[in-house]
Amino acid sequence: MGSRSDIAPPPRARPERGLRLWIVPIGLKQALPWTEALAAQLRSVFGGEVIVAPAPFGLEASFDPQRGQYNALELLERLLALPGSQRLLGIVEVDLFIPMLTYVFGQAQLNGRGAILSSYRLDNTIYGLARDDRLRAARIAKEAIHELGHALGLVHCRDPDCVMHSSLYVEEIDLKSAALCACCRRRLREVPTE
Amino acid sequence: MPNSQPRILIVDDEAAVRDSLRRWFELDGYAIEVADSGAAALRRMQEVSFDVALIDLRMPGMDGVALQQRMHEVTPDTAVIIVTAFGTIQSAVEVLKHGAFDYLTKPVDPDELSRMVRRALELRELRAQNNRLRRAVDHRGGAVIVGETPAMRTLRAQVAEAASADVPVLICGETGTGKHLVATVLHTAGPRRYFSFVPLACGVSEGELGDDELLGQEGGSLPPTTLPRMGKLQLAEGGTLFLDEVARLGPQTQRALLELLRRGSFTPLGSTRPRATDFRLISASSVALAPLVQANRFSADLYYRVAVLTLTCPPLRERRADIPALARHLLERLSSPGGAPFTGFTPPALERLVGYDWPRNVRELANAIERALVVGRPPLIGAEDLLLGPVSAPPAAPLRETTTTTETTTTETTTTETTTDLSLAAVEQQHIAAVLERCQGDRRRAAALLGIAPALLDEKLALLKPHAAPG
Numbered sequence: 001m002g003s004r005s006d007i008a009p010p011p012r013a014r015p016e017r018g019l020r021l022w023i024v025p026i027g028l029k030q031a032l033p034w035t036e037a038l039a040a041q042l043r044s045v046f047g048g049e050v051i052v053a054p055a056p057f058g059l060e061a062s063f064d065p066q067r068g069q070y071n072a073l074e075l076l077e078r079l080l081a082l083p084g085s086q087r088l089l090g091i092v093e094v095d096l097f098i099p100m101l102t103y104v105f106g107q108a109q110l111n112g113r114g115a116i117l118s119s120y121r122l123d124n125t126i127y128g129l130a131r132d133d134r135l136r137a138a139r140i141a142k143e144a145i146h147e148l149g150h151a152l153g154l155v156h157c158r159d160p161d162c163v164m165h166s167s168l169y170v171e172e173i174d175l176k177s178a179a180l181c182a183c184c185r186r187r188l189r190e191v192p193t194e
Numbered sequence: 195m196p197n198s199q200p201r202i203l204i205v206d207d208e209a210a211v212r213d214s215l216r217r218w219f220e221l222d223g224y225a226i227e228v229a230d231s232g233a234a235a236l237r238r239m240q241e242v243s244f245d246v247a248l249i250d251l252r253m254p255g256m257d258g259v260a261l262q263q264r265m266h267e268v269t270p271d272t273a274v275i276i277v278t279a280f281g282t283i284q285s286a287v288e289v290l291k292h293g294a295f296d297y298l299t300k301p302v303d304p305d306e307l308s309r310m311v312r313r314a315l316e317l318r319e320l321r322a323q324n325n326r327l328r329r330a331v332d333h334r335g336g337a338v339i340v341g342e343t344p345a346m347r348t349l350r351a352q353v354a355e356a357a358s359a360d361v362p363v364l365i366c367g368e369t370g371t372g373k374h375l376v377a378t379v380l381h382t383a384g385p386r387r388y389f390s391f392v393p394l395a396c397g398v399s400e401g402e403l404g405d406d407e408l409l410g411q412e413g414g415s416l417p418p419t420t421l422p423r424m425g426k427l428q429l430a431e432g433g434t435l436f437l438d439e440v441a442r443l444g445p446q447t448q449r450a451l452l453e454l455l456r457r458g459s460f461t462p463l464g465s466t467r468p469r470a471t472d473f474r475l476i477s478a479s480s481v482a483l484a485p486l487v488q489a490n491r492f493s494a495d496l497y498y499r500v501a502v503l504t505l506t507c508p509p510l511r512e513r514r515a516d517i518p519a520l521a522r523h524l525l526e527r528l529s530s531p532g533g534a535p536f537t538g539f540t541p542p543a544l545e546r547l548v549g550y551d552w553p554r555n556v557r558e559l560a561n562a563i564e565r566a567l568v569v570g571r572p573p574l575i576g577a578e579d580l581l582l583g584p585v586s587a588p589p590a591a592p593l594r595e596t597t598t599t600t601e602t603t604t605t606e607t608t609t610t611e612t613t614t615d616l617s618l619a620a621v622e623q624q625h626i627a628a629v630l631e632r633c634q635g636d637r638r639r640a641a642a643l644l645g646i647a648p649a650l651l652d653e654k655l656a657l658l659k660p661h662a663a664p665g
Contacts, residue, residue, distance in 0.1 A: 155223035
């Protein structure tokens with residue numbers, strides 16, 4: 001049985017005017033084939049306007065040669081420095097870390113303007129498994145909703161089926177749905193409209 | 195996990211680490227605070243209570259191990275996780291030896307960090323539940339011997355052995371050292387725990403106990419107006435009779451008690467029918483009995499019958515290492531459920547407690563803490579909240595029993611002073627003198643501390659003995 005996100009779009013979290021969100025691919029030579037699909041999925045969850053807008057900066061400054069990874073906090077800082085009032089979701093295909101931790105799937109500014117997520121560890125080939133684009137897209141969508149949920153003020157949820165449930169391994173991402181539970185949806189409705 | 199938002203303190207000299215960890219844990223819904231040094235962390239811990247502290251091992255100034263030790267003194271319930279980039283088995287052993295919850299080497303896997311913090315929170319919650327249960331047991335009359343010095347561990351082992359041995363025990367120690375509590379533990383840990391523990395204060399007045407108090411009285415030859423009365427021996431049937439300040443028994447009562455112990459029976463007043471007795475005898479004395487035996491002031495036969503086993507409770511000043519733990523135990527025990535939420539002591543307060551000589555031992559410590567709970571400001575009791583009297587001379591007759599010396603840490607409440615003037619006037623005078631000394635003679639401040647008008651203090655000072663009033 002596939003994850004719930006593969007079967008039907010989850011119910012809208014916010015019936016109001018919704019987000020003004022930019023999906024911002026960073027350090028990518030060409031547009032990613034899955035970003036438009038992701039934009040559509042985020043529109044179905046949060047409503048409002050979601051567009052793809054490549055970043056005006058690259059990844060180089062965030063690279064840590066000692067670790068061979070990219071600093072998620074530095075990237076997030078540069079992302080949030082972009083002008084405007086829209087929410088921002090940075091997308092990278094490289095491995096991210098934050099000081100103290102070996103890796104992160106993404107990093108959000110709680111109750112803030114945006115978040116960043118990496119597709120690197122969401123890809124089966126990293127673990128020596130067969131490529132599965134459909135599964136990877138589902139994982140990216142769940143993580144994008146999860147990180148944006150943080151930016152909108154949601155913390156980790158105890159409901160293991162809720163997309164806001166904390167996932168530390170890809171297997172845990174696969175286990176949860178792409179939808180917000182009733183409790184998180186209720187909390188999200190308390191967020192002021194854009 | 196506790197229902198309220200768990201509080202985590204992150205202590206690291208690197209801003210990037212502090213910031214990344216703060217952001218990481220905020221997403222879990224924890225309340226996060228950060229500190230860039232050990233000193234800053236300690237300052238904050240005196241204002242707020244934390245569930246978990248993540249501490250960097252290597253920091254300029256106070257390093258992680260030193261900070262962890264200080265934290266353990268101030269708020270022992272905080273679970274400390276030490277984080278370091280220089281992980282060695284030796285440093286891990288070192289921090290765990292000092293009471294840290296666990297140890298992590300940078301960089302940490304996200305799942306390892308999250309799970310460790312969750313485990314630490316669960317452990318803290320379990321400890322809190324355990325403390326709540328223990329308090330509930332305490333309120334139902336349970337007794338706890340607190341302290342981890344080697345002598346304390348020895349004492350607990352001796353009490354466990356003595357409890358099951360069911361032979362007479364003599365407990366020696368200065369007043370306030372916890373003899374009553376040890377007696378209670380001997381009873382509750384022994385085979386007679388389902389029967390009564392009957393204390394009899396022999397030191398209430400110098401001389402003889404009333405026979406009726408010990409033996410009871412029945413109808414028979416008693417005048418018709420006299421009501422039957424159960425004596426302590428009958429009340430203690432099957433259980434334990436605790437003779438507090440046994441050295442103060444008069445010669446007649448000593449003889450009666452010796453006879454009773456020899457025969458294993460007694461005859462209540464007004465009766466002609468002897469009754470067999472079955473009780474355990476535990477005695478306590480704040481003065482050494484051996485010199486009294488040598489001076490023919492205490493029956494040698496009785497001495498050997500009451501002191502089949504002897505335990506000695508040392509004065510608090512001889513086991514200062516137990517004072518922090520004991521103070522916290524008393525704080526927990528004396529805090530009223532609806533009272534101010536005190537969680538511990540500031541480091542200067544602990545230094546004062548450890549540095550003071552405690553002439554009246556644990557009872558004096560309990561009194562000092564009880565007062566601090568009234569005058570102090572939560573969450574921590576400060577040095578300024580502790581009113582400690584001037585150090586008095588040691589007791590005139592130091593105990594020198596030729597037995598194994600052990601330590602006790604207790605919350606005894608019912609032993610009787612034997613060498614101190616316990617009249618209300620004398621205690622008031624001592625207290626006023628101590629407060630004045632603390633206020634360096636400032637009568638207005640002293641009156642405020644005492645909670646009386648300055649004029650009333652002046653009146654009381656006029657009545658003070660000349661030597662009691664500081665100049």
